[in-house]
Amino acid sequence: MSVTAPRGFRAAGVTAGLKPSGRPDVALVVNDGPTDVVAAVVTSNRCRAAPVLWSEVVARGGRGRAVVLNSGGANCYTGPEGFATTHATAERVGELLGCGAGEVVVCSTGLIGEQLDRPRLLAGVDAAAAALTADGGHDAAVAVMTTDTRPKEAVQVRAGGTDGWSCGGMAKGAGMLAPALATMLVVLTTDAVVGAADADAALRAATAATFDRLDSDGCQSTNDTVVLLASGASGVGVGADELAGALTPLCADLAAQLLGDAEGSEHDIAITVERAASEADALEVARSVARSNLFKAAVFGRDPNWGRVMAAVGTTTAAFDPAVLDVSFNGVQVCRDGGVGEPRDLVDLSARAVEVVVDLKEGRARATVRTNDLTHAYVHENSAYST
Amino acid sequence: MSVTAPRGFRAAGVTAGLKPSGRPDVALVVNDGPTDVVAAVVTSNRCRAAPVLWSEVVARGGRGRAVVLNSGGANCYTGPEGFATTHATAERVGELLGCGAGEVVVCSTGLIGEQLDRPRLLAGVDAAAAALTADGGHDAAVAVMTTDTRPKEAVQVRAGGTDGWSCGGMAKGAGMLAPALATMLVVLTTDAVVGAADADAALRAATAATFDRLDSDGCQSTNDTVVLLASGASGVGVGADELAGALTPLCADLAAQLLGDAEGSEHDIAITVERAASEADALEVARSVARSNLFKAAVFGRDPNWGRVMAAVGTTTAAFDPAVLDVSFNGVQVCRDGGVGEPRDLVDLSARAVEVVVDLKEGRARATVRTNDLTHAYVHENSAYST
Known part of the structure; x- marks a missing residue:
């Protein structure tokens, strides 16, 4: 179901022949309203x-009827001809749906x-529009896959009104929003009634976390693009905080699916920095270790190498004293007060999930x-x- | 010869038993003067x-008689006991040479x-002092190797005075000064007569480049530590610029040797950013690509992937317009004006040396x-x- 779980949405995924593999490569998600946030x-x-240059402008207007996505080509560094392809794609969707091209978000990966094969892509858009259904979310999720080994979908349901309201989402990518070149594309939908400014604030809060x-x-x-469409079909009005409260776990679910399917990975590593002077400090330290x-x-080699963690912490500008830092791997405090702690042998890194905690002992902020x-x-x- | 090529120096490399492999692991380089810069x-x-905490203080004083180095243990995150080992090492060298511990630089890798085995290390220091010779530079270079597959040594000779003056150097590491955890240790020597402030300025200029x-x-x-000892034994006085003029090619030579022996590498990649608005911009862009x-x-896979270069450039704050960027691999301009340029197939990445040039078209600065x-x-x- 994913993006078609909330009311007011149809979706489809078809094969346009952009991928040499012959797998599905064009997806369309349409918001049937009544709102078009x-x-x-x-x-x-x-x-x-x-497509990013195009879609940024569309989103700035706050009104959108559809998202059209293709795999099989990122349409990146393709100059004026590439931009014309994106434009033509949005125009075609607009003609088919009876809306303006400026209400159509375009994503490519x-x-x-x-250059994309424009005739094939446009024929794929026609086919996708003809295949739109109220349960087409899964097909759309499949059509945006590249090196993904499985589609990523999630739903969050909330009480309220007669039948409550919900959010759905699909994602592709082995990468992520801020970093990573393996494009991340995410389409989120909701049937809540929400204003454009609140939708924007809620989406930014959810993606930031x-x-x-x-x-x-x-x-x-x-x-990388994360787009949210709100249909208002539930009739339940929500504010930014309430919407963020549903979008955040939805995005966290999709993010975990992305991480679990990251190219060639054997471990999912959560780096938590505790007792930082500020959240910014905690984030800087956690990012430095993550990079x-x-x-x-070392984690690949199942080695709880706390020295390399310390060295990464040492490259940051965060407030800390090297002589009091603690580092633990999966609950074993292998580094205590900046020196040798519990024996490394106690750490078992054979499972996929790895938890690294860095205790800065400076304040009360934390981040993962x-x-x-x-x-x-x-x-x-x-x-x-x-x- | 390396560090013992200039007059006024003796060196030795011995086996103290710190390395499980039984290979040489303690090196000593002594400046016999007449100056002790x-x-x-x-x-x-x-x-x-x-040892870094210790040696920084020694160097701040501007007077040093010797550098003692060990492989087989970095003595890092070892707390007060580790610092006491460093101190004891410097004390022992001071006793043997008849100088203060505060004139002895200590390096570990x-x-x-x-924790280092302190009795073994001190016994190694005794053995190294007993083995000091005027042609011991090579033995010293061998004794600091860790994952290095070969010792790194270089010499620069300059005209001047009766017999001119010279600089010698040795290095270990698969890493580098600013970045890289595979410790880089470099000892440079010169028989020029130079003041402490000029020596410091020349060393900083040479390492920065x-x-x-x-x-x-x-x-x-x-x-990571780079240390310079100046004996003054040539009797030829030099200023900071003149010394930097000899140290820079010497350091470039050693740096190239480090790069060529980097852990597991198959290509040496030089990333040159041209026509940047400032040298800082050029450096930021080049570093971003390098990381x-x-x-x-992609280079490992012999793929001239200019899209990944563009994406790395795009993460910087440097002045540039994405629509006019050029990128070339080994002289083939695969990206022209932010789009597709010459065919990728023209690029041959089978040789070890790879040259990537990014043309920002903003100014006149450049960096590699x-x-x-x-x-x-x-x-x-x-x-x-x-x-």
Whole structure:
């Protein structure tokens, strides 16, 4: 169900022939209203793909009827011709739905630096529009997969009004919003009645606490987009906080699915920084650890290498005293007061989930950043596959 | 010859039994004067090893008689006991040479978070002092190796005075000064007559242009130290600029040797950013590319993936317009004006040396950062070997 779980949405996923594999590659998600609220968060990379440039402007208007997505090509660094392809895609969706191109969000994922086959893509849009159904969410989720091994879908249901309201979502990617080049595309839907400003605030709050704190490989994508459509079909009015309260666990669920399917990974690592002087300090330290190749390679080797954690902490500007830092792996405090703590042998890193806690002993703030280990398979996938 | 090439120096390398392999592990480099000038640059990591804390203070005084180095243990995150080991090592060298402990620089490399065997280390110091010779530079270079596959040595000779003057150096490490956890230790010697302030300025200038622009894996070591001893034995007086003029090519030579021996690497990559608005911009962009795991994995796969270069450029704050960027690999301009340029197939990445040029078209500044590719062997070495 995913994006079609809330009322007022139809979706489809079809095969347009953009992927050499012949797998589904065009998805369409349509908001049938009665409201047409849209909000989006896109990559902060300054070198962006054509669909990102387009969709940012659409979202700024606050009104959107549909999201059209393709895999099989990122349409990135493709110049004016690439932008014209994005524009033509939105125009075609607008014609088919009876709305303006400016109400259509466009997302693309796949290889960078190659033109999409525009005729095939447009024929795929026609086919997707013809295939739209109220339970097409799963097909849409399948059609946006690239190196994903499985589609990612989630739903959150809330009480309220006659039948309550809900949010649904689908995601693709082995990467993440802020960082990672393996494009992350996320479409969220809700049947709540919400204003455009509140929808935007709720989406930003939810992504900041979830997708923004995933850091698979420290690389920032050119195409990452998270878009929210609100249909208002439940008749239940919500504010920004209430909507964020449903979107945040929804995004956390999708984020966990992304992390669990990250390219070549063997471990999901949660790095929590405790007792920081500020949340910004906690985040900076957690991100620094999450980006240490040496730390990530050690986890792959099942080595609770706290020295590499300390070294990563030491590169930050956060407030801390090296002589009192504690570091634990899966509950074993292997580093105590900046020196040797409990024996490394007590740490078991054979399971996929790894919890690393860094105690800065400076204040009361905390933050968690999630990442993966650095594996042979990561190197293999990313040396053999052009993105 | 290396550190014993300039007049006024003796050195030795011996086996103290700190390494399980039974290979040489203690080195001593002694300045016999007539001058005893010392300067040092150490890691900017805030979590530093005991010998770094000690040696920084020694170098601040500007007077140094010797450098004692050990492999087989980094003496890092070892608390007060570890610092006492460093102090005892300097004391022993001072007794043997008839100088104060405060004139002895100490460097350590090897595993983090383990105490050194102090009796063995001190016995090794005794043996090294007894073995000092005027041609012991090579033995010293061998004794500081860890994962290095070969010792690194270099010499620069300059005209002047009766027989001119010279600089010598030795290095160990698969990493680098600013970044990389695989400790880089470098000892440089000169028989020029130079003041302490000039020696310090020359050393900083030379390292900023060489070791600071190596970035093997983006990780910053806890032990990195570059130390310069000046004996004055040539009788030739030099200023900071003249000394930097000899030290810079010497350091560049050693840096190239470090890069060529980096853990598990198959390519040496030079990333040059041209026509930047400022040198700081050029450096920021080059470093960002050098730290992109996706770019580095692509080079390992012999894929001239300019999209990943663009994406790394896009994460910086440098002045540039994405629509006019050019990127070339080994002279082939695969990206022109932010889009597809010459065919990728024209690029041959089979040789070890890879040149990537990013043209920002903003100004006249340029900078080069050197790095390695991300390989299966890198992951293997760093998952199997605890640092």
